[in-house]
Amino acid sequence: MDNNRRPLLEMRDISKRFFGVPVLDRVSLDLYAGEVLALLGENGAGKSTLIKILNGDYQKDGGDIYLDGELVTLREPRDAEAHGIRMIYQELHYAPDLSVAENLLLGHLPRRGPFVDWKAVDDIARKYLALLKVNIPPRALMRDLSVVEREIVEIVKALAIQARIIVMDEPTAALAPREVDILFEIIRNLQAQNVAIIYISHRLDEIPRIANRVTILRDGKHIATRPIEDLDTREIAQLMVGRKMTERSRKTAPAAGEPVLRLERLTRPGDFEDISLTVGRGEIVGIFGLLGAGHGRLTRAIFGADTYQSGQIFINGTPVTIRSPRDARRAGIGFVPIDRKVQGLVLDMTVRENVTLANWGQLSRMGWFRRRLERANTQKWVDRLGIRMAGGVETRTRYLSGGNQQKVVLARWLEAGVKVLILNEPTWGVDVGARADIYEQLEALAAQGLAILIVSSDIQEVLSVSHRILTMHKGRISAEFSRADASEERLLQAAAGGEA
């Protein structure tokens, strides 16, 4: 990187407070054309706030933003866009009822006279889709695409409006390894065209592959900005967390107790077939599969959120019929879904209300809430799981960071006293520090006798937390490993359909 050039973007001493709480404290960042700057920090470090200020979503309380050396004012996303700044948010923003092509050109539909030029819409969409070698038909409706395809459309969209600065918030969180490669290919093409990229990710291992420099934030403050060559992932993690991290020890797995959850030939043709497995008392079983292997759908079926066609579920050796989440809860099964914001939490309810949501029966007496008991129980879980929030148990969960939101979902099922906990991609979009924390909590819960089934496409996650690992390939279980036998290569091979 030629540091003598003037930066394309300079953010100087940016400050921001929410409800009096400082979120950013004089943070500076600069960005040069054609580089990838990794913006790193734990959840709550202020990354999201910083990029929302850059996008005109939030107004800064102090500091200046310069583009090409000129002071700019960014009052709304339109302003940012006019300056060639483009966000790709972690939660994808798209119109499900419109076509891919229309979504690509949303707000910029080409016209002929007063009318939309549909031929141009098609042509432009095709051109940009082809640029990324993506085979998504431009006329397909967004709602009919898979999550991955939707994300790719978002990325193409940034290309289509010829952004000079593209901010990517966790772009690989939902991607399989092969798709990450495709994305990186695209990012390198963007760089070659002198586009500058701010890259936010919690997957530290991918940072050296793609970033030129890193800027690290912690607790709303700027900690360091260095060329990537000067840091390894371990040092990055240390700067982010601000304390020495110890490698999670891979102890031998504790012996599992008697089976709590048992599946026998659970089948829904096309999604998952012939799934038989057991999870014992105090055991953490991980299911690893590449995206679309059917493991996510399996969890939804066990919890009654989707159906299964044949097979049997046993709890403590007794066959149970599960047709709805209510049945599952009665049987003692808790479920932490992949998309906590949509499926897991009521964002506008408080932490207390979310924690006690599945357990109102016990916390009320003759229809009245026993508010004090409710608070006490919530506080207990907040303390035990280390849920951090600004305003106590009455904070709306909307304002919590991803890791803390996930812990609230966890707390709900613990409060409801479940015997089996099923987690689907439990740390998707959760930062390293909170991740390790959640793993430790799960470990502790298992030690107290909970049976835990974790389903994930993140190989590190499955390896570090599971006592026993199953792999799924095309809807079937393809292999089983003990903790001692499992390795990254063996899991990947089994999940990809090769011989274990």
Place this chain on the structure above:
Amino acid sequence: MNRIESAPLPVPRGRQAATTISLAATFLILVVFFAWRSPNFLTAINLVNLASTLAIVGIVAIGETLVLITGGVDISVGAVAALAGVVTSVLLLNYGWPSIWLCALAALIAGTIVGLTNGLLITRFKINPLIATLGAYSIARGLAFVLSGGQTNLLNDPGFQFLGRGAIAGIPFSLLLMLLLYALFWVVLNHTPFGRNLYAIGSNREAARLSGIRVNRHLLVVYAVTGLLSALGGLINVSQLASSAPRSAVGLEFTVIAAVVLGGTSLSGGKGSLVGTFIGVIILRILDNGLTLLNISSFWQDVARGTVLLLAVGFDQIRQRWSEREARRGQ
């Protein structure tokens, strides 16, 4: 499996088309049934009569369709229509304005102002559209009574009656006006950035905003247009009845919303078409007309209308869930 490397998707225009087809089928069934049961149904006189009653509901339903596509709702349309009629007659009779057309223009402006107010309440003060337009409904209806003193006023200006009763080459003028407006707004919805943005706003408001679409400005225009079209519907009503009454167009909002929803427009926004609304309006009018010809009481007509609405929408929901399940299996 994800589809990135596999065969491309078929173009899913089918869903919208299927709604239109099931609507057209309902339409045909009704026509055949009434033609069979009543010899008067397929006569020229009845058809002209039927056609001349389409315009009021039809024109107001255009605005309602736009509103529903953005994910909102406007229940003030009937009250605005009544207010427009009263404004016209009061300006002409009590204030002695020289021309009824000038009064009608003022009425259209009044309707637009109510619509703009709705839009402002919804965008600036973040009031839920149902509540905002419920308030507007009550205010507009109340003003209609205040201004008219509760009186029905006769307005038999021959020139003005052309609006509601005139015909060109045997086709009712109001119907022609309505067809023209449908054509105009169909082009706006399908072939202008403004129209497409309405779908985007209804489908995902945040996505639209982040794409640089001025969401609030679009909503303001949509509610203002709905106010304008409601007032126009009110004027046609006055012209047809040759009188204005503060009590007129009661329940219009129900008929209009029913027609729009029957036409496949989603109450949750993002989906809908004017072609569907057009057929929805015709189906409801045919139902009323046919049942009247069969001498069935208007009370039973209400029951029949509600039943058709629930059947059509319910059937559509089932079919949609079924096709989504199919799509999921295909992945």
